[in-house]
Amino acid sequence: MKEKFAEIISIGDELLIGQVVNTNASWMAKSLNDIGINVKKITAVNDSADEIKEAISIAVKSSDIVLLTGGLGPTNDDITKEVLAEYYNSKLIFHQPTFEHIKHIFDSRHYILTEVNKKQAEVPENCIPLHNENGTAPGMWFEEDGVVLVSMPGVPFEMKRLMKEEILPRLKEKYNPNYIFHKTIMTIGVGESALADKIKDWQDNLPVSIKLAYLPQPGIVRLRMSASGDDKQKLLKEVGQYCEQLSAIIPEYIFGYDDISMQEVIGIKLKESGKTLSTVESCTGGYLAHLITSISGSSEYFMGSIISYSNNIKELIVGVDDTLINSKGAVSKEVVEQMAILGREKLTSDYCLATSGIAGPGGGTIEKPVGTVWIAIAFANGVKSAKFHFGEHRGRNIRRSALMALNMLRKELN
Numbered sequence: 001m002k003e004k005f006a007e008i009i010s011i012g013d014e015l016l017i018g019q020v021v022n023t024n025a026s027w028m029a030k031s032l033n034d035i036g037i038n039v040k041k042i043t044a045v046n047d048s049a050d051e052i053k054e055a056i057s058i059a060v061k062s063s064d065i066v067l068l069t070g071g072l073g074p075t076n077d078d079i080t081k082e083v084l085a086e087y088y089n090s091k092l093i094f095h096q097p098t099f100e101h102i103k104h105i106f107d108s109r110h111y112i113l114t115e116v117n118k119k120q121a122e123v124p125e126n127c128i129p130l131h132n133e134n135g136t137a138p139g140m141w142f143e144e145d146g147v148v149l150v151s152m153p154g155v156p157f158e159m160k161r162l163m164k165e166e167i168l169p170r171l172k173e174k175y176n177p178n179y180i181f182h183k184t185i186m187t188i189g190v191g192e193s194a195l196a197d198k199i200k201d202w203q204d205n206l207p208v209s210i211k212l213a214y215l216p217q218p219g220i221v222r223l224r225m226s227a228s229g230d231d232k233q234k235l236l237k238e239v240g241q242y243c244e245q246l247s248a249i250i251p252e253y254i255f256g257y258d259d260i261s262m263q264e265v266i267g268i269k270l271k272e273s274g275k276t277l278s279t280v281e282s283c284t285g286g287y288l289a290h291l292i293t294s295i296s297g298s299s300e301y302f303m304g305s306i307i308s309y310s311n312n313i314k315e316l317i318v319g320v321d322d323t324l325i326n327s328k329g330a331v332s333k334e335v336v337e338q339m340a341i342l343g344r345e346k347l348t349s350d351y352c353l354a355t356s357g358i359a360g361p362g363g364g365t366i367e368k369p370v371g372t373v374w375i376a377i378a379f380a381n382g383v384k385s386a387k388f389h390f391g392e393h394r395g396r397n398i399r400r401s402a403l404m405a406l407n408m409l410r411k412e413l414n
Contacts, residue, residue, distance in 0.1 A: 041062075212226075319346070
């Protein structure tokens, strides 16, 4: 079966001025991938007839399927339906089943049905109206010159219901597309370019049916393997084999698969081992504890945290020796190790993670520039620590510090 390609066109000024984030398009793209249809382009256009028509004209020349969202409301700025009627040289006709649905909604809510609302039952004559269970504007299915174009409301819960109940089943039946499979390998502790060097030979030997993408984010690089074909079981087996090869090449960097978070991995490992965890945080300011407690069930293994942001709290609450802070500085191996050891004792946990660093943008020195972070982990048999240099961006430094602390724990648990 030949691959089928789709384009998504999102309509609305609000998308272009940053007022609304276009979550519809990403959800639609994933849903199309799930049934084997590739999305080759996502476009956002304003509420202009000329812009909408131009976007459609370009899309139908290069795609098998074009999906539109937005511009189907009852107000004057919603012009998508009129534009589509003009584009397909069609007139608007009254669709009685849609009107009955609109009337039912208004009656059930004790609303007055106006002429403006009644006009939402008008659709282009040459479209197939798609029932919108969650709203008053129907979806519209057009076919011309071998290209399917579908228009949907931009309201997310209306669009999603239409996609699930009406559009995806029709597309699957019409095209019987190839199976598309994505496998994501989560890595930490290695940069994108260094990772590419380490797996170059493996990547060069991937078959043409498998594509590899690097998806970096602060502290983490995701590797996404994508494969498509008509034999699902063969694809799954092939991708699985290459995943096993990769695991043997970079076992120290892989912490999970399919977008699992580091805190989820830690939670699973702590539950399996029956061990508990606490944190003593300075530069991360509670972000490490936030990640840990973002996981449901973390109360089973997380004992608590001390946010010792000031030196006074390090001394008075945690119990760090003031002479140590004065001689070595708060951002030092000696201080962070004592934070971890004392935190483990005070919070009665099997493990304690401690962080102390210079998040920035100020506070750095020649000896300890912005981005310098010490992380320690204390456990029954002692303590380990490591020094990191994360850069000059405060937000990234905080996130990377927290992730690297969790990674130190992951390695210890392993």
